[in-house]
């Protein structure tokens with residue numbers, strides 16, 4: 518299968534589809550080509566929707582982060598002309614510098630891969646920036662991708678599906694957006710093309726890029742799972758032509774662990790996470806999340822859910838005993854079996870922690 522056959526069209530993401538406005542030219546065009554999706558997408562649009570399950574004072578925390586991300590997601594902020602003066606350093610030196618600067622800016626994990634063209638969206642699907650119209654073809658032929666990982670607070674994430682999880686997610690996405698935009702600007706100032714990809718403006722898929730860059734592996738839940746933070750992190754990316762040294766994908770035992778563990782699939786209130794085997798998706802073997810069921814649940818409760826993150830054994834707080842056990846789990850099948858047996862005995866069934874005291878009670882549709 519060629520890379521262009523493997524590319525995903527951003528118009529087909531459920532986030533793009535739910536935002537189509539009935540009667541608009543984009544709506545008419547999309548459902549003329551995909552009539553089979555109209556009924557299910559109308560159902561998603563008819564649900565109470567994002568923020569409806571939260572107190573307005575809390576939802577506006579997420580809204581303010583999203584507004585700033587929109588500003589720094591504009592085509593002028595994520596991309597630009599490189600400086601006409603090239604500053605060149607040996608590859609190993611500039612790679613070390615880029616990684617150190619990304620961490621200094623706030624990234625917790627940094628890895629570098631060759632940019633696989635299959636991980637670039639084929640067409641724009643979001644209706645955010647007029648300069649990137651819905652359905653326009655994406656041309657991104659950078660050679661490298663810098664994957665940036667940002668830790669979420671596991672104590673707050675373990676309040677999922679309460680809305681505090683969504684506030685934390687918005688705050689961490691904002692940090693990831695700022696760092697990607699500054700890093701891309703820095704690389705352009707050295708005279709090389711670079712583009713940031715973050716929550717408000719992606720041209721490339723952050724999760725498979727992070728896998729290629731050695732940050733972790735793709736888990737059953739559809740998220741990246743890292744040795745350091747489990748799936749309790751958010752990602753942004755910078756793509757560039759600056760010559761960099763590449764990292765290698767890692768084997769930390771996640772495929773084996775997720776094969777045996779189905780905790781997230783059992784906890785998921787919408788049945789979105791498969792309990793069975795991987796399937797082939799555009800030529801890649803993976804567990805396939807049902808995004809329609811997942812987002813329908815979000816729109817029903819009126820906030821993000823995130824229970825698949827809060828319940829994952831890899832995402833426990835950063836304590837010595839957790840670091841020790843994940844160290845063993847990355848190395849041996851036997852350790853993975855033992856940990857998986859011990860986990861429910863020690864932690865029991867997933868139960869959300871209470872929301873922090875500064876959050877208001879949620880509204881009725883999320884009870």
Ligand code: SF4
Nearest residue numbers: 785811822823824825
């Ligand atoms: S966010 Fe919630 S509904 Fe969606 S897959 Fe995770 S657990 Fe399931």
Ligand code: SF4
Nearest residue numbers: 736737775778781829
């Ligand atoms: S909860 Fe278990 S099955 Fe799900 S992603 Fe985490 S380790 Fe894998």
